[in-house]
Amino acid sequence: MPKPERGLTELYSDDPERADAVIWGRDAPAVGRRGFLGGAGLAAMSAAVGGTIAFADRFPAGLVPAALAQQAAPPPAPAAAAAAAAAPKTLQMEGKAALVMLGDKPLVAETPEHMLDDAVTPLDKFFIRNNGNLPTVPLDAKAWKITVDGEVNTPLALTAAELESRFKPVTYRMMLECGGNGRSGFSPQARGNQWTNGGAGCADWTGVPLMEVLKAAGLKPSAKYTAHYGADVHLSGDARPTLSRGVRIEKAMDPHTLIATRMNGKPLTPIHGGPVRLIVPGWAGSASHKWLTRLWIRDKEHDGPGMTGWSYRTARTPIVPGNEKADPKNSAIMEAMPVRSLITNVAHGTTLAPGTRKLPLRGHAWAGERSIKAVHVSIDYGATWRPAKVNAPKNKYAWQRWNAEVTLPSVGYYELWVRATDSAGTMQPHVVGNWNPQGYGGNALHRVAVLVES
Numbered sequence: 001m002p003k004p005e006r007g008l009t010e011l012y013s014d015d016p017e018r019a020d021a022v023i024w025g026r027d028a029p030a031v032g033r034r035g036f037l038g039g040a041g042l043a044a045m046s047a048a049v050g051g052t053i054a055f056a057d058r059f060p061a062g063l064v065p066a067a068l069a070q071q072a073a074p075p076p077a078p079a080a081a082a083a084a085a086a087a088p089k090t091l092q093m094e095g096k097a098a099l100v101m102l103g104d105k106p107l108v109a110e111t112p113e114h115m116l117d118d119a120v121t122p123l124d125k126f127f128i129r130n131n132g133n134l135p136t137v138p139l140d141a142k143a144w145k146i147t148v149d150g151e152v153n154t155p156l157a158l159t160a161a162e163l164e165s166r167f168k169p170v171t172y173r174m175m176l177e178c179g180g181n182g183r184s185g186f187s188p189q190a191r192g193n194q195w196t197n198g199g200a201g202c203a204d205w206t207g208v209p210l211m212e213v214l215k216a217a218g219l220k221p222s223a224k225y226t227a228h229y230g231a232d233v234h235l236s237g238d239a240r241p242t243l244s245r246g247v248r249i250e251k252a253m254d255p256h257t258l259i260a261t262r263m264n265g266k267p268l269t270p271i272h273g274g275p276v277r278l279i280v281p282g283w284a285g286s287a288s289h290k291w292l293t294r295l296w297i298r299d300k301e302h303d304g305p306g307m308t309g310w311s312y313r314t315a316r317t318p319i320v321p322g323n324e325k326a327d328p329k330n331s332a333i334m335e336a337m338p339v340r341s342l343i344t345n346v347a348h349g350t351t352l353a354p355g356t357r358k359l360p361l362r363g364h365a366w367a368g369e370r371s372i373k374a375v376h377v378s379i380d381y382g383a384t385w386r387p388a389k390v391n392a393p394k395n396k397y398a399w400q401r402w403n404a405e406v407t408l409p410s411v412g413y414y415e416l417w418v419r420a421t422d423s424a425g426t427m428q429p430h431v432v433g434n435w436n437p438q439g440y441g442g443n444a445l446h447r448v449a450v451l452v453e454s
């Protein structure tokens, strides 16, 4: 019996012959071995995923089962045993839940999809993405100072206290999502933190619209772009920014773009950029600068760290997958995030009790600047789809709750698939396309492996 290996996705990209041997058995004929699963192939695959594969006749040729693909959460037994050795580290931090650590220097941690079930992501479950170390300056909330300069008539220097007394704070429920969310879906593997889908959360953000502050400063006609600076410390210890992104002035003037001081009704915590951060909803999270100290208004697209080369940039025209040396002239800075949906009530790797037939499914869906037109679920590898009920968002940039129910006809291994379609008709792909060296825009549909016990 072939021993299940972790990271078959990688194995497929590195050594497809060997991957096929693992999946299909060593004696699989060279021709036609990728037909539908039958005979020895089905037996080997079923053993690898821990149970008879329901709807095996619909299993697409060459698909790596979700149970074996690299995932943050453990696959069902017995594949779990093989994965245990290389199990991802769990975050242990006061005030934070057991998030999955993607890195410790800088600290990066994602939220397993099933921990994103709340309507509003609680502070303890919210993902963390740092590019450097936390600020060393005292985090005195009231005395925190930000400046606004560049293409403005009146440069401003404001304390957090002045910000809140001079301008009227508003509260919106809005997504914050890392530009690299979904990166682990790229093949060949793209550089960077291997996010599954958990580099995202939806919080109630309170702050002053950036628009009001820019109006007070008076934008010159030459004002085209913002440039953001914060107080965090470069990993080298040198006095240079860890990251400095910006956005087009139109986005800065969106009434939802906030200079935020509160998250879920509480003063912003240091780990999430407190006392003062930007929230640029629906766009790559790197634009939502934490520990904000300076807004520089520029007359052209900003070019700080995080905006050049292939950083936070996707390909304008397709490049050969795996071409790390692709010319960055063929790149564009990432702005709105693409459509995505999650199943949040069933954890990847769940074993369901014998007799389980009806299974309610729910989760969230969102789409950067757009809203969600439809969510569909499938339990037969996309051969048939059922529409879910989709709720309206609380406000623009909030995720949308969806609900559905599926009927599992038998015992065995299933994959629960969810796929959202945005208001422009763009649908999540089955596999990530538009490969780019640093892996942005990966929004393949979410697959959850479950086993109905016999």
Ligand SMILES: Nc1nc2c(c(=O)[nH]1)N[C@H]1C(S)=C(S)[C@@H](COP(=O)(O)O)O[C@H]1N2
Residues within 6 Å of the ligand: 126, 127, 128, 129, 130, 131, 132, 176, 177, 178, 179, 229, 230, 231, 232, 242, 243, 271, 272, 273, 284, 285, 286, 287, 288, 289, 290, 291
């Ligand atoms: N000053 C500063 N702001 C930053 C970052 C950073 O490293 N330094 N990381 C950015 C990135 S890449 C993301 S995805 C979000 C993450 O915010 P969170 O850690 O509160 O979830 O913060 C953004 N703001």
Ligand SMILES: [Mo]
Residues within 6 Å of the ligand: 129, 177, 178, 179, 180, 284, 285, 286
């Ligand atoms: Mo990010």
